Amino acid sequence: MNYKKINAAVISAIVGITLLSVSAMPAFAQGTASTSATNLRMRAQKNAANTVARVTQTVNRAITEITNRVNALTSLETRVNAIQKLSSGEKNSLSSQIQTQITTMKNLQAQITADGNGNSTSTSSLKTDMQSITKAYRIYALIIPQGTIAAAGDRATAIASAITTLSGSLQTRITQAQAAGATMTSSISALADLKAKAADADAQAQAAIDKVASLVPDNGNATVLQANNAALKAARTDIQTAQKDLVTARQDAQSIIQAIKAAEKTQAATSTASNP
């Protein structure tokens, strides 16, 4: 009897719990679904925020890179405009190339800003535009070295020309010293070396200018990239040789001037001794 009561109570309890569970399940399921949707929505919002932050960061980095390039190009243009010895064709070509790069960089900046503002069809456009800053235009890899080599070559030819002019004045003074009885053998030898070094410096500097004058951005072409790098390196070597030549020529000139002044002193002393 007691067993029957207990069984009835247990069964009643089980049925009750089951009914309660079944009646509560839709609400529970609805609650779970609602939480999942909220989570998804929050995750999507977070992803969107991350994407916006990433795009903003990328655009800002691009603008900084472009600004640095435009500044470097503007400085280079100032230097190129001061060039004296390049032909007007070479100078105009270089200047025009720099101007084109500046304009292109500014246009690219506008495009990248538009990419960042969502005016572009996709973020892949932003990625492509970002890559083009370095790959397509090669400001640092080509344009700046090209311009600096041209500027250095121009200055080297100007100095070589000046030293050649100076050699005429030195020759005059050597001849005068010889006429006054001084032995100027070392100075004559130094003058010959000075002229040779000035001529070589001029040739080396001009060769450097010629090597870089017609280089164009590789636009991803590996063969053109290698040729450009080889030309820039060879031109740099030419400039270094020209610089060494000019330093040596300057030393020659200095030794000649010292010899001339020493010969004058000797002559003055001799003259005083013979005519007290």
Add this chain to the structure above:
Amino acid sequence: MAIVVIGIVWWMIKNSQNTSQSNINGTAATANESSTENTIVSTGTSDNDLDQDMNNISAQLNGLSSDTANVDASMASSSQSGQ
């Protein structure tokens, strides 16, 4: 008041640093804008003329040193960045 002064000093230092950094980035490879002189030497033959010519040539050689340093810097930069 002290906070305002500190803020202004901080802003000035920060602004100065930004300007310096911008200059470094912008002109690292193209510093030294001194132009090549049209006439570096005279055709005079006096001691003074020769001394002056030598001074001018030395100045231009210094400029050439800067130019070649710029060449080296620009090429080092290009080989590092590939840009």
